[in-house]
Amino acid sequence: MSSYADPRIVALYDALNPAAADTAFYLALAESAGHIVDLGCGTGLLACELAMRGYKVTGIDPSAPMLRVARACAHAHGERVTWIEGDASALPFVAPADLLLMTGHVAQVFLDDATFLATLVAARRAVRRGGRIAFESRNPNARAWERWTPEHSRRRVSGPDGRGVEVWQELHETPDPLISARAAFTTHYRFDDGETLSAKSELRFRSRDELARLLNDAGFAQIDWYGNWDCAPVTDESPELIAVAS
Numbered sequence: 020m021s022s023y024a025d026p027r028i029v030a031l032y033d034a035l036n037p038a039a040a041d042t043a044f045y046l047a048l049a050e051s052a053g054h055i056v057d058l059g060c061g062t063g064l065l066a067c068e069l070a071m072r073g074y075k076v077t078g079i080d081p082s083a084p085m086l087r088v089a090r091a092c093a094h095a096h097g098e099r100v101t102w103i104e105g106d107a108s109a110l111p112f113v114a115p116a117d118l119l120l121m122t123g124h125v126a127q128v129f130l131d132d133a134t135f136l137a138t139l140v141a142a143r144r145a146v147r148r149g150g151r152i153a154f155e156s157r158n159p160n161a162r163a164w165e166r167w168t169p170e171h172s173r174r175r176v177s178g179p180d181g182r183g184v185e186v187w188q189e190l191h192e193t194p195d196p197l198i199s200a201r202a203a204f205t206t207h208y209r210f211d212d213g214e215t216l217s218a219k220s221e222l223r224f225r226s227r228d229e230l231a232r233l234l235n236d237a238g239f240a241q242i243d244w245y246g247n248w249d250c251a252p253v254t255d256e257s258p259e260l261i262a263v264a265s
C-alpha cells in the first residue's frame with residue numbers, strides 16, 4: 020500500500036516531516052502573494068501556515084487520508100483553506116493563483132515526463148500573468164537514496180495517539196538510480212505495541228537540465244534555481260534543485 024493511502028501511516032506524516040527550513044523558504048517566497056495554490060498539499064502543514072498568515076490558500080491532493088488530516092488541522096486553528104481532493108486536473112476550476120507550490124518533493128512522484136509535463140502545463144495556466152510556481156526535486160548527484168537504508172534511516176517518533184514507532188527505509192535492489200533516474204524503497208513501521216506496517220514508494224530523479232527542459236516546454240521562460248533552503252546556488256553537490264519559475 021502507498022504511504023498516502025493508509026491512515027495509520029498518514030497519521031505519522033507530520034511527526035516524520037515537521038516544519039523545517041523548506042517551510043521557511045516557501046513562507047518567505049509567499050510574501051506579497053494573494054492567492055496561493057498548494058498542489059500535493061498532503062497533510063496541509065504549509066497550507067495552514069500560509070492561511071494563518073492571512074493568505075487565501077487552495078490545497079489540492081489526491082489522497083483522501085492526507086486531506087482528512089489537513090482538514091482537521093485547519094479546523095483546529097480556525098483557518099480557512101479550500102481543500103480539493105484531486106490533482107492538477109482540478110486547477111482549471113480554481114481562481115488564478117499568484118503562486119503555485121509543489122513542496123515535499125511532490126515533483127518526484129511523477130515517474131514519467133508526460134505526466135509531470137501535463138502537471139506543469141496546468142500549473143502555468145493556473146497562475147495569473149506575472150505569477151510563479153515553485154517546487155524542489157532532490158539533486159541526483161547528491162545520491163540521497165544511499166541513505167535510504169536501515170542503518171542510515173532508522174528513527175523513532177510518536178504518533179498523535181501517543182504510540183511510539185520505529186521507522187526505517189530499505190532501498191530496493193535496482194539499477195543505480197543515477198543511471199535509471201528512479202529509486203524504489205520500502206518504508207517500515209514497527210509500533211511499540213507490536214503492530215508492523217510497510218509501504219512501497221518509487222521516486223523519479225531528474226537533473227537540473229531535465230527539469231529546465233520540462234519547465235520550458237510547459238511555457239516557463241524565467242527560472243531561478245537554488246541548491247538548498249538557504250538560497251545557495253546550485254552546485255554538483257547541492258542536496259536540492261529548487262526551481263522558482265514564471
Ligand SMILES: C[S@@+](CC[C@H](N)C(=O)[O-])C[C@H]1O[C@@H](n2cnc3c(N)ncnc32)[C@H](O)[C@@H]1O
Pocket residue numbers: 023036058059060061062063064065079080081082085105106107121122123124125128
Ligand atoms: C511527500 S508528500 C508531500 C506533501 C506536502 N506537500 C509536504 O510538503 O509535506 C507527496 C504528496 O503528493 C501527493 N500526490 C501524489 N500524486 C500526486 C499528483 N499526481 N498530483 C498532486 N499530488 C500528488 C501525495 O498524495 C502526497 O500527499
